[in-house]
Amino acid sequence: MNQTMKALRIQMLKPGTTFAVPWYSIGIAIAICTALFALISGQVPYHSRSTGALSAFYLSGLGVQPWLITQLFPFSTALSITRRAFVRATALLVAAETVIAGLGLALLNKIEIGTHGWFVHMRLLDLPHIHQNNYFTQALVYGIPMMALTSVTAFVAAIFRIFGQLGLWLFFVALAAVSAAVAALLVLTHTIGHVGHYFGSQPMLADFALYPLALVVLFGTGWAVLMLRSRV
């Protein structure tokens, strides 16, 4: 067995941590929202029965990468797993999580449509601004943002692992400064409206799959470089 597969198997020793948390969350979210809409069914018109509970799926997955990087990485390297193998294994894990998240949420979306909104006309997954007619493009719209969020949290966790709290603080200060500078530039040059119009006029697949994929490349590359240079 090569080192990448060893690292992946070690990461999979706790599937409840690496895979299951977002699914518990979405399951609980569906159950709670279904119960709530069943209780207040007469008081809410059908067109107002959308919820933002889908965000629970994405937010609850944010803890996986910090756990992997700050806790499992040093333990794996103590067991003589190379940094490179750990990085490859994590990339494979994230890819698998993305595919499962995309296909799984798209399947739940089909169930939601087929059951007329979980029998209470609720829209939890089939939200109007992310709806796709094709099953696989719908899976992309659900899965790629998950991958982007994972890449960002992995990058931030790697900064914390290598540079500590001060590094993390400096990163967020720098990020805030750059964001403020870009916003000021857009406002001063009266181009902010054009930028908003540009993104608003893009196909939904570009907004929810292509641009998040660019974030994956950017932060994923940064994460891999940091991890390969990391002391244990």
Added chain:
Amino acid sequence: MSAVVVEDLTMRYRGHTALDGVSLTLEQNTIHGLLGRNGAGKTTLMRVLTGQEFETSGRVEVFGQPPRENAAVLDRVCFIRESQKYPANFKVRDAFAAAAIACPNWDQGYADRLVGEFDLPTKRQVKKLSRGQLSAVGIVIGLAARAPLTMFDEPYLGLDAVARQVFYDRLLEDFVAHPRTVVLSTHLIDEVADLIEHVVLIDHGKVLIDADADDLRGRAVSVSGPSAAVAAYADGTPVLHRSELGGRLRVALPRRPEGRAEGVSVDSLSLQELIVFTTNQGDPA
């Protein structure tokens, strides 16, 4: 082929020189004692040997190859650290399952036996273990991994004397049955004195002693008796340590003087005394 060859290894970080031109060779199938005070550079050396730390300069080879990101080398190495951190949600059995995945020579039957001997609760979360139990988890992994190069960095913290003796006994038994290269970093020199075959003493990032343990034990002596007689006998030999009380003198010498010992008592110096005196003096024996 030697298990480890280090030449002129220097390791600096943030203005601190942790290792300063270290050169040493660790032969295969030997138990090596890596000794020295806190902060001497022992852990840093082991971290470099296992690719966890990157050397600033010098040559490091483990089984003939650089260890840095080298799976072929690291598959043959197991490093148990004093402050080894385990994932917070891992149970003891998860830690052993991970070791079983990572270590090609893992012996599950032997691990189970050691778990019984150390009375480890395998279903308990690692974060709920006592300091001694945590050390025992590391010891079980280090022994059952049967890695061709096994390094223990202060593996006994929190272990009581009985458990420490179990560790020494099992280490020796398993070493005889499955010879491999063991590096044992420890402060409890007297406890391991009969176990180690080769001694490396590091202080302030430099190697002070790199010698066969039997040679050291037979070489260094303690001479005591009337001050004048001891001084005459020890004349011309470097003195590691001297203490005088009421006209009687006791000196520790790195080697037996050539002259005849008349009116003085000459005894072997314990390994611990030799290490302590040499470290305090700061010069190689």
